[in-house]
Amino acid sequence: MRLPRIPRPPRLPLPRWTATLTWKSAVFITVMCCALASLLGILVHVSVTRQTVGEARHKALDRLTDVTRMYEAGEQLPPGAGLDPPELPPSLRALAVSGKRGTLVDDDHGRPTMWAAGPADGRALAAEIDYTQSARTINGLDKAILGSSILAIGATLLVGVFAVTRITRRLHQTATVARRIDAGDLDARVNDPRTKDPSRPQDEVATVAGALDTMASTLQGKLLSEQRFTADVAHELRTPLTGLHAAAELLPQGRPAELVRDRVQAMRSLTEDLLEISRLDAGSETVDLDMQQLAPVVERVVRASVASGTAEADTTLTVVRDACVETDKRRLERVIGNLLANAHKHGKAPVELTVHGPVVTVRDHGTGYPDYLLDHGPQRFRTDAGSKGHGLGLTIAVGQAAVIGAELRFANAADGGAVARLELPEYVDFEAPESGERPHAE
Secondary structure, three states: OOOOOOOOOOOOOOOOHOOHHHHHHHHHHHHHHHHHHHHHHHHHHHHHHHHHHHHHHHHHHHHHHHHHHHHHHOOOOOOOOEEEEOOHHHHHHHHHHHOEEEEEEEOOOOEEEEEEEEEOOOOEEEEEEEEEHHHHHHHHHHHHHHHHHHHOOOHHHHHHHHHHHHHOOOEEEEHHHHHHHHOOOOOOOOOHOOOOOOOOOOOOOHHHHHHHHHHHHHHHOOHHHHHHHHHHHHHHHHHHHHHHHHHHOOOOOHHHHHHHHHHHHHHHHHHHHHHHHHHHHOOOOOOOOOEEEEEHHHHHHHHHHHHHOOOOOOOOOEEEOOEEEEEHHHHHHHHHHHHHHHHHHOOOOOOOOEEOOOOEEEEOOOOOOOOHHHHOOOOOOOOOOOOOOOHHHHHHHHHHHHHHOOEEEEOOOOOOEHHHHEOOEEEEOOOOOOOOOOOOOO
């Protein structure tokens, strides 16, 4: 018969600050200081106690020797000495009766006493000395050890935490710069002063900071070189493509001429996309913000896409709630148009657009976005096997969305299909205009 398994109680989660290096260092320093102080305190206590008790024992035995001599001479015993005194500890009495001499510290009516006893005619001859001063010395030493240990632990802990905090502060600064670089700020640098002077010795944190700055500089140089190359290629292609377009218009009508014009137009569109991406990378785009009703803008984009052939006529638009947003109308139309074109080119019908407040959702019913796009975002010139297109539409959409301050997210629906969600900044205090009036900012 198997007994039922008793589930273990869940562990209580520790506060996040307990995982910091400062906290761990403080605990480690405290534990090590306590261990070291305890060890030194025990050693000092044992050494001093042994020395103090040894001196008191020698005094008690010397007194016992004098008392024994007086007892053998028949002289009267001095105070604090006698045969079988009632205050004599039983263990020491038994030792003396057995024929041996010994000493023992005992409490005699609240007063520490060092007893010495030896044999005398089958009885115990004992002598006592005052042990109060020795006991006070040991107690004072213990208090001094405890107080000095607490002070030493506190001082060491403060100095250690201060030193560790300086290191962790530099590590936090390095981590902050790394996050800024990851977010796209390639001008961010740690600029640790220890890396400025090669003759100055560097610690591990300075080495990491210097390596991060070097990596950021190298990465920035490569990206700028790629951006310049993309812009230069696009600019160089515009002139021959313009001439080629003009020459294609002079060709006689026919199927070959249509194919040439179609390919020339595709090349011109690609060139314009490359120029737009180079401007987005350079951060030279400027926005013209204005108040716009979102639903009419999306409706115009759908109509224009259907008219140009980039979208099919069965594209549906649902307005759950309209909203006024502060945005650049031309760039917003560019983003929505690219999302709609991508849904028709790489997805499957029906394509559904939904306006819910300041949020525009574009969904198709195809196989969904690939994993690399969901994990890392759109990548230039990368498409799945068997798909067509140069793969710049979503990249431009992400760049233009960032320019107008919108948030563009990509996901896959649970029942299949790709979902692009564009959230714009809503103008909350906007008062709805009367019919026929154009929205405007106060």
